[in-house]
Amino acid sequence: MAPPPPFTVEQWMDKYETTAKYNIAETCCASVSIEELVSLSENKDVKASDLIGLSAIQHYGEIRGSIPLRNNLSRLYSSKVGTPLLPDNILITPGAIAANFIVFYALLKPGDHVICHYPTYQQLYSVPASLGAEVDLWKSKPQNKWLPDFEELEAMIKDNTKLIILNNPQNPTGQILPKPLLQRIIDLASTRNIPILSDEVYRPLFHNITPMDPSFPPSILSMGYKNTIATGSLSKAYSLAGLRVGWLASRNPDLIERCANARDYITISVSQIDQQIAAFALSPETLHALLGRNIQLAKANLELLERFVVKHDEYCSWTRPVAGTSAFVKFEREGRAVDAKAFCEALQEKTGVMFLPGDVGYGAEWKGYVRIGFVNRTEVVREGLEEVRKFMRREFDEVPLCE
Known part of the structure; x- marks a missing residue:
């Protein structure tokens, strides 16, 4: 395994997020405390201190994940499908980032070919490449509302294609792979028995599409193809990034066992305390209020x-997000993309507002693009965008343009 390249999106976040006054680059829904979480729950008999388990012996616990947590996840994945997903088909991990890594470590070897939906979180293509896989990027089209071309995916398939990687909803665009397209992907993969990994960490935060819409994407696990793996976590849609609880799930027991074997080399177990809080967050008494809070935050x-983009439409263009927590906005002046890195650095220095430059976080081709995370607390977003508005009026003409 070769060392992967620098993880630029995480390095940018690490450098700037602790000093930002208005962090609207973050992709988590506004984080909650344990007390806030308890206050949202219908179970009024539970106190925040009850979730810490002060008298519980802190051994490794259930190695594959706590039974209450896996039961709650099983219930979520089994909703509205004919065949329930068994708790044994779920592995608990330290965040979705570990879940994704375990899948790559378990399934890929040098010389394998991988296709990755793009733009996306850098881990999803850099780690397979570091493991010796050949990676092709299946590129979304900004001119087509960030939909990728299915015929391009078909043309990418090779005899040694061992994995197709999707990100649905998509980071950073806030768009979806709609259900009809997902079905075509599954039909294609199934003809060659190619596994599909779907990073669904922003699921189920759908704020501008409803389950009644024929485009609404179900989880990859609900589409009838056994060789699929879904990953998720408490970090994004559930406001609990500090717990570091994620998971991977599949209807194929063989894939689960291969991932469990790889997991033994990466992590023994996940904190009992974190899993206890996670199970409470995903319980029927708490889940709906927590998710409802975050969907309302996203909509507001x-x-x-949107008002900011419309007001500055001579400089800004985008496709309005339908899901997730981020928007990918392009900034231009005089018909040319701005230097997004210089723009974001100046913006934070002069206003305290944190954005993420697209060509830093997602690849050099995304010049002028900026990722904006809009599901922080509403006052942070409102005040931050007001500071950006002032910057646009006073300073934007001085931002350098790309060559």
């Missing part, structure tokens, strides 16, 4: 961001 804040 997206309206604020």
